[in-house]
Amino acid sequence: MGAYPAVPKLPNKERTKIPRHKIPEQEANVRNKNFQEVNLGYTIELAQAEAQRCLMCANPPCMKGCPVSVKIPFFIEKIIEGDIASAAKILKEDNALPAVCGRVCPQEEQCEVVCVIAKKFKPVAIGHLERFAADWERNNIGIQVPEIKIKTGKKVAIIGGGPAGLSAAGDLIQMGHDITVFEALHEIGGVLVYGIPEFRLPKEIVKAEVDGLAKAGVKFEKNFVVGLTSTLDEILKDYDAAFLGVGAGLPYFMNIPGEELSGVYSANEYLTRVNLMKAYDFGNNDTPIVDIKDKVVAVIGGGNTAMDAVRTSLRLGAKRGMIIYRRSESEMPARKEEIHHASEEGVEFMLLTSPTEYHGDERGWLRSMVIQKMELGEPDASGRRKPVPIPGALEEIPVDVAVVAIGNGSNPIISRTTPEIKVNKWGNILVDKVTMKTSKKGVFAGGDIVTGGATVILAMGAGRTAAKYINEYLTNPDFVWDWE
Amino acid sequence: MNKIIESRFLSPNVKLFKIEAPKIAEKRKAGQFIMLRVTDTGERIPLTIADSNSQEGWITIIAQGIGKTTKMLNLLEAGDYIHDVVGPLGKPSHIENFGTAISIGGGVGTAIAYPIAKALKDKGNYVISIAGGRSKEYVILEDELKACSDEVYPTTDDGSYGYHGFVTDKLKELIDSGRKIDFVLAIGPVPMMEAVANLTKPYGIKTVVSLNSIMIDGTGMCGGCRAIVDGKTVFVCVDGPEFDAHQVNFKVLKNRNNTYVSKEKEALHDFECHLDQAFNKLIKQEQN
Numbered sequence: 001m002g003a004y005p006a007v008p009k010l011p012n013k014e015r016t017k018i019p020r021h022k023i024p025e026q027e028a029n030v031r032n033k034n035f036q037e038v039n040l041g042y043t044i045e046l047a048q049a050e051a052q053r054c055l056m057c058a059n060p061p062c063m064k065g066c067p068v069s070v071k072i073p074f075f076i077e078k079i080i081e082g083d084i085a086s087a088a089k090i091l092k093e094d095n096a097l098p099a100v101c102g103r104v105c106p107q108e109e110q111c112e113v114v115c116v117i118a119k120k121f122k123p124v125a126i127g128h129l130e131r132f133a134a135d136w137e138r139n140n141i142g143i144q145v146p147e148i149k150i151k152t153g154k155k156v157a158i159i160g161g162g163p164a165g166l167s168a169a170g171d172l173i174q175m176g177h178d179i180t181v182f183e184a185l186h187e188i189g190g191v192l193v194y195g196i197p198e199f200r201l202p203k204e205i206v207k208a209e210v211d212g213l214a215k216a217g218v219k220f221e222k223n224f225v226v227g228l229t230s231t232l233d234e235i236l237k238d239y240d241a242a243f244l245g246v247g248a249g250l251p252y253f254m255n256i257p258g259e260e261l262s263g264v265y266s267a268n269e270y271l272t273r274v275n276l277m278k279a280y281d282f283g284n285n286d287t288p289i290v291d292i293k294d295k296v297v298a299v300i301g302g303g304n305t306a307m308d309a310v311r312t313s314l315r316l317g318a319k320r321g322m323i324i325y326r327r328s329e330s331e332m333p334a335r336k337e338e339i340h341h342a343s344e345e346g347v348e349f350m351l352l353t354s355p356t357e358y359h360g361d362e363r364g365w366l367r368s369m370v371i372q373k374m375e376l377g378e379p380d381a382s383g384r385r386k387p388v389p390i391p392g393a394l395e396e397i398p399v400d401v402a403v404v405a406i407g408n409g410s411n412p413i414i415s416r417t418t419p420e421i422k423v424n425k426w427g428n429i430l431v432d433k434v435t436m437k438t439s440k441k442g443v444f445a446g447g448d449i450v451t452g453g454a455t456v457i458l459a460m461g462a463g464r465t466a467a468k469y470i471n472e473y474l475t476n477p478d479f480v481w482d483w484e
Numbered sequence: 485m486n487k488i489i490e491s492r493f494l495s496p497n498v499k500l501f502k503i504e505a506p507k508i509a510e511k512r513k514a515g516q517f518i519m520l521r522v523t524d525t526g527e528r529i530p531l532t533i534a535d536s537n538s539q540e541g542w543i544t545i546i547a548q549g550i551g552k553t554t555k556m557l558n559l560l561e562a563g564d565y566i567h568d569v570v571g572p573l574g575k576p577s578h579i580e581n582f583g584t585a586i587s588i589g590g591g592v593g594t595a596i597a598y599p600i601a602k603a604l605k606d607k608g609n610y611v612i613s614i615a616g617g618r619s620k621e622y623v624i625l626e627d628e629l630k631a632c633s634d635e636v637y638p639t640t641d642d643g644s645y646g647y648h649g650f651v652t653d654k655l656k657e658l659i660d661s662g663r664k665i666d667f668v669l670a671i672g673p674v675p676m677m678e679a680v681a682n683l684t685k686p687y688g689i690k691t692v693v694s695l696n697s698i699m700i701d702g703t704g705m706c707g708g709c710r711a712i713v714d715g716k717t718v719f720v721c722v723d724g725p726e727f728d729a730h731q732v733n734f735k736v737l738k739n740r741n742n743t744y745v746s747k748e749k750e751a752l753h754d755f756e757c758h759l760d761q762a763f764n765k766l767i768k769q770e771q772n
Contacts, residue, residue: 184570184701184703185701186521186528186567186568186570194701194705222568223568223569223570224507224570225570225571225573225703228511228571228572228573228703229507229508229511229570229571229572230507230511247705249703249704249705250704250705250707250719250722251705251706251707253707253710253717255717259710259717260710260711260712260717260733260736260739260740261739262739262740262742262743263743265708266706266707266708268705268706268707269700269706269707269708272700272701272705272706273700277527277528277700278525282747282750282751283751283754284525285525285526285527286525286526286527286552286553286751287527287528287700288527288744288747288748288751290743290744363739363742364735364736364738364739364740364742365739411703411704411705411722412704412722413703413704413722
């Protein structure tokens, strides 16, 4: 029995006639002044109407497009039936953090891009429906915890409480293992709490999903830096296996003159101050950020993090928020929705430009930056056309704050303290691509520390794959740990 | 939450805390630091670990009450709790038998110099400690330094105790006396460390300073602590905190450390005008 009356399952032809339902959102000119969530979420009516568009394919390509293989048509069917609790339950069989993923996954590149009706029409809004079901559960019946069958007595240490670690923890606890997550910061969530802003992912939702894991039995050790507080080897004395999901560590700078000036931030620092440390509410919280009100902010980069930083700047009162990106819009790695939202909110895009130096005043404060205009040349190793500087096309523009959002290198703490873990020349941990096992017996790894900076859902996918093989390693005596 | 076992003022605004932290005590080496948050809305600040005991499971930290966070910390006493403590962070000091080593601490910097002086002594160095302060009551840890040094020279700016003058004046006197000095460690306010670096450079004496950058996570993730050493960007939290004094760009360090001066004043003013609220918050934290 559902909480709502079922809506009819329509003939396929009828289904494709329904246009995709937009998710209600805050007005661009209102939301760019507050930190509340941009998307407001479907109502039950919108959700059921959108769910009716799904063709319920017998061999659904969307499931293959999903890095964690959520049983998409099955949960959508429950929404049609009005049984949202069951929809949420199906989601959580494959995804430990559905309310998070419904908000931050790049569905347009994963499940929705392969949706059968997307060939002729717009795809089913899978992400919006996922979010709807997860939010409904949390708001109406509280996060439900799956029953754990049998305890195996095996202990697994999860190093890093971000998306990779949390999804591994979510799966492994259900498999009956004893799980402890070790987190360096004072809050669980990793990039979900320090990086992704409140207006895109409210911290309350992360907290609720983490509480759900705790309710299922996952233990959390905060303020614990594995490698320093205890080494991995010391941890392994008390655990049967470990998963390293420590994330991308050190922010890259461009190594151009003036990056040391006050007012130049890495995106990690800028966003951590605002999100994790709540600098936007200075007075009630003690961590400051430089004054952004009526200032000019330039964000360097074209990824999701750059969009987060520039949209954060507008909300902090910036007079101008600019994206400085060296390629053109079509090469931007950010999700389409983020670029669209940013542009609606008044972000200026200075495409085909790249900073060459920053200038400061006598007290060491940023005052201006010199930007080099570029044009697109031949495709590079990434397949995207390479930006080439136009000789002499330099311009100096006044800026008060610059945020460098060009990615992260890998943190050296684990590899420095556990030399047995093999890494590549960039410091990324080397893993077996099928099982996620590392060069050290009993240790698996996944997420940004393996791939370099990527997305939340890819990290979660890696966490799930690792969980599957950690379970295999713990329960199958024939599991072979070979490594070349 | 970490419990404070013992606390006492070493000088009018410098307070020592012995904190329960068994894991950190087990691992910690001289030169490493912790990050702490006094309350759940507090900022994260780095503080060097002054001492530790792995059997008894405690560490000590020493804080000078300058801004809101350190003044609030200094309101705490034995039996109270610090909301978050994480560590040990940073690279340990590079300790070897240099020969004759001079350890210089300016004000609360003595708290950081002390464990390193101790480690230098353990390695067999002839250790000379210079502990500077504005006046007598600001000279700290003199007894502890005596226990681990061959010579100890307290100095005061106003001459109220020990040598009358700056730590650099005493250092210059020692160098000028013609004694062979193999290693100098200087920890204190940036102008002091810079003055020591300028003094020892022409003599080619290996000199190390511990940088007090602004940090958030303390594990390399944010890059806020970056400094320029030998013309290159370093992250103080994972590449340091100790660096070759003759290679450090002190001007950049000073400028970056001043980034939030106006915000810090604002927070401090607000704190001092609403001390009752701060107390209430701390009391509530105890009860939870």
